[in-house]
Each structure stands twice: as C-alpha cells, then as structure tokens.
Amino acid sequence: MLTLRLASGKLGPRRGSDLNELGIIEDGAVLCLGGKIVSVGTTKDALRDPWIRKHRKQLTEIDCAGKVVIPGFVDSHTHPVFVSPRLVDFEKHIEGASYEQIADAGGGIRSSLEGVRNAKTAALTERILIAFKDMAAHGTTTVEAKSGYGLTIESELKSLEAIRAAAHRWPGTVVPTLLGAHVVPIEFQGCSQKYVEIVCNEMIPRAARRNLAQFVDVFCDKGAFTPEETGQIFAAAMEHRLSVRAHMGQLSETALAPFLRYKPASFDHMDHVNSEDVQHLAKLDTVATLVPGANYFLGLKTYSDARRFIEAGVPVALATDYNPGTSPTISMPMAMSLACTQMKMSPAEVIAAATINGAWALRMADRKGSIEPGKDADLAVFEVEDYREIPYWFGANHCQITVLNGVIAAHD
Numbered sequence: 568m569l570t571l572r573l574a575s576g577k578l579g580p581r582r583g584s585d586l587n588e589l590g591i592i593e594d595g596a597v598l599c600l601g602g603k604i605v606s607v608g609t610t611k612d613a614l615r616d617p618w619i620r621k622h623r624k625q626l627t628e629i630d631c632a633g634k635v636v637i638p639g640f641v642d643s644h645t646h647p648v649f650v651s652p653r654l655v656d657f658e659k660h661i662e663g664a665s666y667e668q669i670a671d672a673g674g675g676i677r678s679s680l681e682g683v684r685n686a687k688t689a690a691l692t693e694r695i696l697i698a699f700k701d702m703a704a705h706g707t708t709t710v711e712a713k714s715g716y717g718l719t720i721e722s723e724l725k726s727l728e729a730i731r732a733a734a735h736r737w738p739g740t741v742v743p744t745l746l747g748a749h750v751v752p753i754e755f756q757g758c759s760q761k762y763v764e765i766v767c768n769e770m771i772p773r774a775a776r777r778n779l780a781q782f783v784d785v786f787c788d789k790g791a792f793t794p795e796e797t798g799q800i801f802a803a804a805m806e807h808r809l810s811v812r813a814h815m816g817q818l819s820e821t822a823l824a825p826f827l828r829y830k831p832a833s834f835d836h837m838d839h840v841n842s843e844d845v846q847h848l849a850k851l852d853t854v855a856t857l858v859p860g861a862n863y864f865l866g867l868k869t870y871s872d873a874r875r876f877i878e879a880g881v882p883v884a885l886a887t888d889y890n891p892g893t894s895p896t897i898s899m900p901m902a903m904s905l906a907c908t909q910m911k912m913s914p915a916e917v918i919a920a921a922t923i924n925g926a927w928a929l930r931m932a933d934r935k936g937s938i939e940p941g942k943d944a945d946l947a948v949f950e951v952e953d954y955r956e957i958p959y960w961f962g963a964n965h966c967q968i969t970v971l972n973g974v975i976a977a978h979d
C-alpha cells in the first residue's frame with residue numbers, strides 16, 4: 568500500500584526528493600468508515616485490533632493480496648463539457664498542421680462551441696457522467712472539471728450546471744472551474760475587451776452567486792487572452808472570492824510574476840517558462856501542473872521540462888487535460904506513463920504528482936491525495952505486484968477497484 572505519507576511530516580506540496588517518498592506499507596490495511604479513512608497500518612495489526620475483531624462481520628472486506636493500493640488519482644485539469652470529438656482537426660494534425668493553424672482555419676476550441684451552445688443540460692450531464700465513470704475505472708476519484716466550450720453567459724452557466732448534475736450522480740469528488748476565458752468567441756473578434764467584461768461582470772459574479780465554481784481559469788497565451796486581460800479576470804475572480812488557476816506557457820512564454828499576487832493554485836502546461844519564474848515558484852505553493860497528454864496528442868517533439876521544475880523545488884502535479892482538441896484521454900496512468908518516458912520523471916514521482924500534488928493543485932490536500940486517517944476514503948486497487956507497473960503497462964488498464972468517498976466500484 569502506497570500511503571504517500573511523508574515521514575518528516577513536512578507540510579505543503581511535495582517538492583524535490585520528497586516526490587520520491589511514497590510511504591509504502593508492505594501487506595498494508597486501511598479501515599474506512601462513513602466515507603473517511605479511520606486507520607492505516609499492516610494487515611497483521613488490523614486483524615489484531617479489538618474493534619475490528621468485534622465488528623468484522625459488519626465490515627466489507629476487500630482482499631488486495633498481491634495487488635497495489637494507492638490513494639485515488641486527483642485529476643486536477645480536465646475539460647469534460649463538450650459534445651463531439653474533433654476528428655477533422657485530428658486528421659489535419661496528422662497531416663502536419665499546428666494547433667494555431669487549425670484554430671485560424673476555424674477548427675480548434677471555437678469549433679466545439681456550437682455543439683455545447685445547442686445542447687440541453689441533460690445531454691451534457693450524460694456525457695460528463697460517462698467521462699467521470701471512465702475516469703473512476705482508471706483509478707481517478709477526484710476530478711477538476713472546467714466549462715469553456717460555450718463562451719456565452721448562458722452556455723457557460725449551463726456547462727457548470729451540467730458538471731454539478733453529473734457530480735451529484737457520481738460518488739467521487741468534483742471541483743468545478745469556470746473557464747469562460749478559454750478563447751475569444753468569433754462574435755467578439757477584434758473587441759476582446761468587451762468579452763473580457765462579460766466574463767468579469769457577468770459570468771464570474773453569476774457563477775459565484777450560485778456557487779457553481781470554485782476556481783476561475785484563463786487560457787493565457789497567443790491566440791487566447793493577453794496577460795493584461797488575464798489580470799483583469801483574476802481580479803474579478805478574487806473580488807468574488809473564487810480562487811484562480813491558468814493555462815500558462817503552452818504555446819509561448821508569459822511572465823508569471825505579475826499574477827502571483829492572486830495566489831494561483833496552479834499554472835498548467837508550463838512548456839515555456841523563464842528561469843526567474845521557476846525560482847519564484849519554488850518558494851510558493853502554486854503548483855506547476857504538467858499535462859503531457861496534450862504534447863503527445865499534438866505530436867510535439869518537446870515536453871514541459873519536469874526535471875528543471877523538480878530540481879528547482881517547484882511542486883509538480885500531473886493531469887490528463889481531458890479535452891477534444893489536445894488530449895482526448897481520461898487515463899491518469901497514460902499521463903503518468905508519458906511523464907516517465909517523455910519527461911523523465913521517475914515512477915515514484917509520477918505517483919506523487921498524480922495524487923498528493925494534484926490534491927494541492929486543487930487546494931484539497933487536507934482531504935485528498937494520501938491514505939491517512941481523517942482523509943476521504945478514496946482508493947484505487949491495481950492488479951499489479953509493483954507500483955512501477957502502473958506507468959509501465961501503457962495503454963492498458965490495470966485498475967481493478969476504486970473506492971470513492973467510501974463507495975466501492977469494481978471494474979472487472
């Protein structure tokens with residue numbers, strides 16, 4: 568059992584060599600009650616425990632002998648509210664078009680808007696729920712879910728409502744994010760400031776008032792929103808007591824320092840980052856969330872420089888970036904495999920990045936990301952003998968059971 572407990576008890580997201588510490592208990596056992604983890608130790612101790620002996624008949628036992636038990640994955644970056652895959656873009660990529668060329672030719676994010684704008688909430692909910700269930704089948708128990716394919720007030724709120732409705736029907740934990748600033752919709756081309764004002768003065772206040780989002784995200788890059796616009800949107804989020812995160816450095820470098828006063832929970836992608844910003848981040852709890860699925864799917868030769876972040880002491884998380892344009896995968900083990908082979912992270916580091924640091928990226932490390940008493944009963948059981956097999960067997964799913972807030976889901 569990989570508890571992800573840190574022996575030093577050090578607080579804060581995992582950095583540097585702490586990412587390699589998995590808190591392994593051989594022949595471990597975990598007792599969960601009422602959706603919470605109550606005790607963690609060896610099977611031998613559990614079987615000797617007087618309370619467990621007395622109540623054993625009332626407990627549901629899962630025999631994990633010969634398997635690996637880990638904290639459920641925390642997928643801290645996903646875009647599940649879309650209607651159709653983007654298959655024409657897929658073919659164009661294969662023929663050599665870049666992400667920006669496809670967007671300029673009318674593909675990309677903008678081509679997903681019509682489907683979401685025309686969809687009923689219930690139809691979106693069903694699609695999101697399918698993704699959540701599929702995620703759970705691959706070991707994910709907590710998901711951050713962004714809107715961002717509607718880009719009108721109504722369709723962004725509808726997307727967040729669909730996320731909420733799907734969350735109510737799924738036993739895992741869902742963290743909703745408003746990504747009204749995903750791209751400037753075509754109606755506002757040439758007057759992006761008008762759209763930014765709608766995001767700041769309409770979308771954010773309404774989402775906050777109805778408690779539909781915990782975070783506000785911005786795609787800050789060329790072809791999307793400028794640093795100035797991003798600052799305006801962050802300020803509006805702060806005014807409405809929503810935390811912020813951003814897509815940063817995916818296509819080009821943006822100086823991060825001006826945004827640090829908004830205490831972003833996470834900067835995501837981070838393919839292009841300057842050295843000064845790396846030094847800044849090493850001193851903060853803002854997580855660098857790496858999403859190698861996007862680089863893989865776009866056929867890029869380069870990936871975010873995970874080693875540079877880890878060596879500098881920047882906390883890194885891993886996420887799928889599940890979306891129809893750059894990363895159509897719900898699989899955390901796939902993202903982890905890519906992180907090992909393409910970004911040279913160790914199997915231990917990718918497990919920490921996919922669990923406890925994902926929890927930090929969502930500001931939920933008090934409840935998620937490790938197997939420790941008092942935390943939520945979120946577990947994944949893998950039918951492998953060694954945890955390194957989780958990123959090793961790429962493209963296959965070896966997750967057998969997931970426990971989501973104490974609810975057992977078997978995936979045979």
Ligand code: NIG
Nearest residue numbers: 676786861888890891892893
């Ligand atoms: O994380 N970069 C912005 N957002 C997504 C892509 C969205 C899309 O292409 O549909 C990303 O890669």
Ligand code: FE
Nearest residue numbers: 644646814888
């Ligand atoms: Fe994304």
